[in-house]
Every structure is written in structure tokens, then in C-alpha cells.
Amino acid sequence: MAGDAPGDTDLLRAEALLQTGETSDALALIEDDQAAEAWRLRALAARQANDIPAAARAFARGRNAEGDKTRLYPAEASFHLDTADLAAAGEAVALANDVAPDRVETLFVTARLAQAQGDQVLALAKYLRIIEKTPLDRPALLGAIAASEHTGQPGITRHLIAYGAETRPFDSEFIYQTARVDAWDGNWEAVRERMQAHEAELENHGSARLLYAEALLNLGQVETARAMASPVLARRRDAEAERLRQALEAAS
Template structure:
């Protein structure tokens, strides 16, 4: 009969509480450092945590303990993939025909840029034996990363049937809903992930993004604050925090926050644009122009950037240049009354 720490570790792993699972399995290994069942579980936990290098060391301990089997080959192949060893992992899978082996072949092919071969391996996995939960979430992620909602739809549906509550299923469900323009569903899926892993960065950013589309500032504002606390130096959350301050009309606070992280802001286009907008709002027109001009040169068809830059130029009395900046937006399909007003102001100069 399995020891209590191992039972606890398996239960925690099933709940995707990887830190707790690792703690329990390490407790079991204190009693017997060569326990094959515990070492195998530790390698699986390390894989789930993205610690491929550690998993390889654990697999070496398993070999020394006399363990063998296809399941260990699969773990080693995935650990190699986490370390970027795609060709080595692919070779290791030779002769294996399980759904997991086809998933790993597909990931190896995708890693070296062979998308056609990766898609074929995912299809082969559908017809194979074994647990297919990871296969379908991986296939869904593969297609979603390429913006192909239709190709992802079948895999997402299968994942929802096989493992509806898994974090990976919630992620692919949320991302598909985003591509389908279903912000309500996407936000609920992201929030469900955050109930289990409150500081998950992709889920925080996804929830904030989709809740913003729904106008739910009451829900996403606390998530921005949570992100700032969990990732204080992360420019994404700094930008979102500054955006919230700007939304509240506190342009001084927005400027001061972005000014603290000026180096990172220079590499983040939207944060740089917001910094320029805050300087515009506070009457610092030349500084705003210095930030906004390069963005407009790189993205002349970006309406948000063009509007801010045109306003800056109008404040500086450079009406002709403002008209040139706003003209491409006026000719586009998304021209608004704001753009026409800016063009009119520029024409009066």
C-alpha cells in the first residue's frame, strides 16, 4: 500500500497544486531515496513545473534504481523538449505509438518550425491509444498560437470533454473565446484559473484584457493591483496601472509612474504612447513629441498613436504636420468623429 505522503502527492498533482505535490513526494523520498514510485512522481511534478533539467536528473536516479519502461522514455523526451533538445527528443520516441508519443513528436516538430509535420503528428495522436488529455490541449495551443480558431475548435472541445476543470483546458477555452470575440466566456475562464492560481501571470493579463472589453473596471482594477504586487517590475502591469490612473483622470500619477520605469517604457510601445499622452495632458508638449514621433513613424496606420501625435502637433502649432498625421486614419475604415475633428482643427491653422 502506498505511503500517505505519496497519496497526498498524487492528490495534489491531480489538483495541479505542484508545490504541495513536490513537498509531499520529497517527504516520501526522505524515507527511501530509491523509491521508484516516488521518483517517477517527482519527475512528473518537475515536468509540470517546467523544470526539465531537474526531471532529467531524477530520471538518472530512476535508472540507477533499476526502473525502466515507456512511461519513463516519454518523461525523458518531454524533459529534453523543455531544454530545447527537439531532435534528441524526437529520436528517443522512435517505436512508440501512444497518444503521448505523438503529442511529443508534434511539439518537437513545432519547436524546429515544421508546422505541417506537427499538425500531422497531432492528427495521428487522435487515432492512437492512451490518455489524450494533454494531446488535445497541446493541439489546441498549437493552432491558437497561429490564430487559427477553426483548427483549434475540435481540440478544445475534446479537452473540455476529457478534462473540463484542468487549468490547461481553461486556458485554451479562454483563448478560443477571445478569437471568437466572446469576452464574457473568456473572462470567466481566466477568472476560474485565478481562483486556483491567484497570481498566474497569463491568466491575470487575459482576464484584465477581456474584462476591459466588457467595461468591468470594478472587476479588473483589483486584478491590476494584484499583478503590480506580484510582479512589481513587470512593464505590462506597470502600464496597466498607469492606464487605470489615466482612466481616472490622474494624469500626474500616470506620468510619475511611467517616469519611474522610463527605460522599460521605451521598449513597450503602448506604455510609451501612454507616457506621451500623459505629458500632453500636462502641457509638456516637446517631451510628448519626442516620445510619440518615433511611434507614429513606425506605425502610421495606428489610429490611437496618430490621434495623440496629431494633438501634440496641434498644441505646438504645427497644423500642417498634424493634418499629414491624421490623413491616413481618415482614409481608413475606422475613421471616427474624433479624427474628423482633428483634421478640421488642423485645417483651420
């Protein structure tokens, strides 16, 4: 890019190479770079290789390095959230908020940490702020749907699902989410029709298959519901699966 310093160009190229899986070439480009951004990329490369200790070391080196850290801290927070180290994630989130509180990446890890700590109100506020800034941000929209549901705000949940379905009409997740709204309204025939129309896209979506089975069960098609749900129930023991398992047993 015109105007970029040589080091900045190498960082951009290295990140692009990491995104295409060319890790060795990416690391070679930044071999002599000791700035915080280079350490962020080394940490990402280690994560791609599933080398958790190396990623942690790279993030730690990045904290002590020179240079801009507005991308380092959220990336480190995301790493710690993924490894369920909430204390370390909290430190990184605090640092991210110190340097760039309204950056999308900072808002996102702040929301994720809040959800992990049970503060769904804060999580919802941060996710909604992301959607204000980047209206088509899918992870933020799904996060906001979950957080609004946990906070008992069905009006917001329904609005967000409708917005997702409008902006992503072919996204299987929002086909499923719209069917959930039909189920909340007790419109099981609408659930069945929607699921049937998109059965191929939802084949590997476990929760959608359970919802489809629940619709069939409520429409009196017990054996078809059992056949639909069985592969998912065989591998899941969560509350959603257990509720349907009990309903199927009661209908036997």
C-alpha cells in the same frame, strides 16, 4: 521518478529536453513511442522548428493514437489558435473539454477561443477560474484584464490590475497597467512619475511609451511627448497609436 513506467520517464525527459532546445535528443528518446503523448511532443518539436505542416500531422496522429490525451487536445487547440484556424481550434477545444474540462490548459484555450470569437464574457469566466486554481498565472491574469475591459466591467479590471501589481511589483507589464489606471483617473502627473521611474524597464514596451507620451502631452510638454512617441508611431497603425498621433497633430 520512482514508480514511473519506463515510457513515462522517457516522455518526461523528452519534454525537458525540448524545453532546453535539445530537439534531436528529445525525439530520439521517444522514437518508438506511438502513444498520444509522444505525438504531442513531436508536434511541439515541429512547432519549435516552425514546421507547421509537420506539427499538424503530429497532432492528427496523436488524436488517433492510444493513451491519455488530456494534454494533447489543449496543445493542439493552442497550435490552431496560433495559426488562426478557429474551426480546427474549436474542434480541439471541444475534445479537451470532453476529457478534462477543469484542467488549466483546457480553461486557457477555451478562454482564448472565446476571445477570438468575440465572447468576452465566457473568456473572462474561464480566465477567472484559472486564477482561482493558480493565483499567480500571469497569462490568465492579463487575459482576464483584457476580457473584463472589453465587457465594460471597470471595477473588475481595476481589481485585477491592483492584484497583479501587488503580486508582481517588479513586472513591467503591471507597472504599465497601474499607470493606465492613473490615466483613467486623469492623474497625468502620476502617470509621468511612474513612467519616469521605470523608463529603462519600459523602453521596449510600445504601449507604455505611448502612454508616457500622452501624459507628457497632457502636461503641456508637446515636443517631449512627440519625441517619446515617434519611434512607436513610426511602426504602429493601430487605434491606440492613431489616437495619440491625432492628439499630437492637434497640439502642434
